[in-house]
Amino acid sequence: MKKLLLMIGVISVLFLFGCDTANTGSSQAAEPGKVKIGVMLPLTGDAASYGTGIQRGIELAIADAKLTNVDVIFEDSKCDGKEAVTAINKLISVDKVVAIVGEVCSSATLAAAPIANQHSVPLISPSSTSPAITEAGDYVYRTVPSDALQGDFGANLVYGYGYEKLAVLYSNEDYGIGFLGVLEEIFPSLGGEIVAAEAMERGSADARAQLTKIKEAEPDSIYIISNSPDSMVASIRQIAELGIEADLFGSEGLKGPEVAALDASEGLIITSVSSGTTEFQTEHEARYGEVPGPFAAQGYDAFKALSLAVKQGATSGPQIKQFLDSMEFTGASGKIVFDGSGDVSGNYDVYTVIDNEFILEDE
Amino acid sequence: MAVVAQLIINGLIAGSIYALVAAGFSLIFSTNKFMHFAHGSSVVIAGYLLFTFFSLWHIPFYLSCLLTVVLTGVLGVVLHRFVYLPLEKKNASTVVLLIASIGLLMLFQNLLQIIFSASVKTIGYVQVAQGVSLFGASITPLQIAIILLSFFLLILLYWFMKYTALGRNMRAIADNKELAEIIGIDHIKVASLSFFIGSALAGIAGILIGLEQNVYPTMGTMLIVKGFTGAVIGGIDFVPGSILGSYLLGLIENIGIWFIPSGYKDALSFALLFIFLLFRPQGLFGINKGVRK
Numbered sequence A: 001m002k003k004l005l006l007m008i009g010v011i012s013v014l015f016l017f018g019c020d021t022a023n024t025g026s027s028q029a030a031e032p033g034k035v036k037i038g039v040m041l042p043l044t045g046d047a048a049s050y051g052t053g054i055q056r057g058i059e060l061a062i063a064d065a066k067l068t069n070v071d072v073i074f075e076d077s078k079c080d081g082k083e084a085v086t087a088i089n090k091l092i093s094v095d096k097v098v099a100i101v102g103e104v105c106s107s108a109t110l111a112a113a114p115i116a117n118q119h120s121v122p123l124i125s126p127s128s129t130s131p132a133i134t135e136a137g138d139y140v141y142r143t144v145p146s147d148a149l150q151g152d153f154g155a156n157l158v159y160g161y162g163y164e165k166l167a168v169l170y171s172n173e174d175y176g177i178g179f180l181g182v183l184e185e186i187f188p189s190l191g192g193e194i195v196a197a198e199a200m201e202r203g204s205a206d207a208r209a210q211l212t213k214i215k216e217a218e219p220d221s222i223y224i225i226s227n228s229p230d231s232m233v234a235s236i237r238q239i240a241e242l243g244i245e246a247d248l249f250g251s252e253g254l255k256g257p258e259v260a261a262l263d264a265s266e267g268l269i270i271t272s273v274s275s276g277t278t279e280f281q282t283e284h285e286a287r288y289g290e291v292p293g294p295f296a297a298q299g300y301d302a303f304k305a306l307s308l309a310v311k312q313g314a315t316s317g318p319q320i321k322q323f324l325d326s327m328e329f330t331g332a333s334g335k336i337v338f339d340g341s342g343d344v345s346g347n348y349d350v351y352t353v354i355d356n357e358f359i360l361e362d363e
Numbered sequence B: 001m002a003v004v005a006q007l008i009i010n011g012l013i014a015g016s017i018y019a020l021v022a023a024g025f026s027l028i029f030s031t032n033k034f035m036h037f038a039h040g041s042s043v044v045i046a047g048y049l050l051f052t053f054f055s056l057w058h059i060p061f062y063l064s065c066l067l068t069v070v071l072t073g074v075l076g077v078v079l080h081r082f083v084y085l086p087l088e089k090k091n092a093s094t095v096v097l098l099i100a101s102i103g104l105l106m107l108f109q110n111l112l113q114i115i116f117s118a119s120v121k122t123i124g125y126v127q128v129a130q131g132v133s134l135f136g137a138s139i140t141p142l143q144i145a146i147i148l149l150s151f152f153l154l155i156l157l158y159w160f161m162k163y164t165a166l167g168r169n170m171r172a173i174a175d176n177k178e179l180a181e182i183i184g185i186d187h188i189k190v191a192s193l194s195f196f197i198g199s200a201l202a203g204i205a206g207i208l209i210g211l212e213q214n215v216y217p218t219m220g221t222m223l224i225v226k227g228f229t230g231a232v233i234g235g236i237d238f239v240p241g242s243i244l245g246s247y248l249l250g251l252i253e254n255i256g257i258w259f260i261p262s263g264y265k266d267a268l269s270f271a272l273l274f275i276f277l278l279f280r281p282q283g284l285f286g287i288n289k290g291v292r293k
Helices: A002-018 A048-065 A081-094 A106-118 A131-135 A147-160 A174-190 A208-216 A229-241 A278-288 A296-311 A317-326 B002-032 B039-056 B061-089 B094-116 B141-163 B165-175 B177-182 B187-213 B219-234 B239-259 B262-279
Strands: A035-041 A070-076 A099-102 A123-125 A140-142 A165-171 A193-200 A221-225 A247-250 A269-272 A328-331 A334-337 A349-354 A357-360 B132-134 B137-139
Touching (some): A081 A099, A081 A106, A099 A106, A106 A140, A123 A296, A140 A296, A147 A221, A229 A247, A296 A328, B002 B039, B002 B137, B002 B141, B002 B239, B141 B239, B177 B187, B239 B262
Antiparallel strands (some): A269 A349, B132 B137
């Protein structure tokens, strides 16, 4: 009896470990005869703060587009590969959407990509930056530049400040691994050395063991690559507690209020994609009373790209794709032109945390 | 040498955190014989209660802690009386109770997100600063307090289970529920009390973990997974055993990844879980009743 109980317990634990929460995808009933656009974002779970921020950007785009023949269906895909596959299957097979905005996390976007390609439904991610997405298929687009660009920019930034021994603490998923790959290629080519690269599980709040290894490697700088607020707040705190004397750099995932609020973040330098034009920021603040969250502008642009295609008469996936491939517009995050593999180019801003605020650095 | 000391201290800190979760979980398991996975939510809810009382309402810190512990204990009793007991009365199997507990875990996780949003909340009672040096390793005063308190709970719970009347009743029920009822022990009352004490322990855990790791809605799952693993290693129905098992888990995880890539940290703990289930399912210190053939 006890053995059985234990086994059941173990199965449950594995189940819990694999999926944090049950599928709580919400959908709005869509009327027939309309074009349906799906949105899949992490609205619950540890990436929900990104998902809800991007959702606001999308809602602004919906309001601005003033389309009467479009229904938008939101699904919660939890920044998780399995959940993203469930969500995209539901959106395509049950709701019959013709295009989708999503997912936030690279792992989830990569998991959903084959299904989008198979059904010829364009999938535009507002925030998945893994270099692997460039190759994810004809129907996969994004309004955020690839980490192949950010990693290059970041490596040059760190080296430009005069650091030569870089340690990397990265999130153990497509996003972190992809970004690390670029750093490992570029930083040594500049003349620096990557002295340690340690992985951290998404959502884990204990990086002490990894940081002890990093401390032993005696780096002069540490690059944190994460988009899990729980993990980055914990790791920045533990760097201070362990007394590691290295200066901190971070990927754009760190640009959140939680990180800035931490006293230990003082001096942290992050590279970030555009947080939106002044007009977008003003509109966002007027509607929500807050500055836009990370990737809200990219979320706005992802939806805007689809709405422009629909406005020009596209009603099916392949038609929308045709418009996407040739379109050029100025969105909330800047100029959007998709290249042959659905990527956009982009510039990065550099922010430094001073007195609990991200201060934009003038180049 | 400093590295060895730091690795051991890292292991003790992680182990203490797992132990704080495992202690209450194991106490509730030993009298009720089902897995109360929503115990993870009790810990997180305690963290949010402290955040509300102390950071939002500015109630003095120690009073906030007291309120948190009592309310978390009451929450445990409420869950027992209104969720588990009605199910038990309908002769629900332990599997049903377990599914109910996972349901509660998810329910609370999402409720917390609706109420407090998904972002990380910092309680801010303890300032983040470099720790003091101990054998060349760095440790903060809060972490020392966490380790000492876990040790203290280990001794206190051992004493409680062995020498108090309630502890004896709990052990009697753990050992043989029918026999315990025959000699007049009210098992529902004892079960409720075990939920109160176990959940109050989750309250203490939530306060310390909240101060150490901040609070966010999804942390309960992570904590209960590690707490459960620690409990299995030590012996799930023997409370001091689960505490020791949690320490062992923390130490093995933290020392182990010095030798293997850090991405395998969780794989290491689950490998350990399976080794124990295969070769020593009663755990290191668990009671082997000798009925398994």
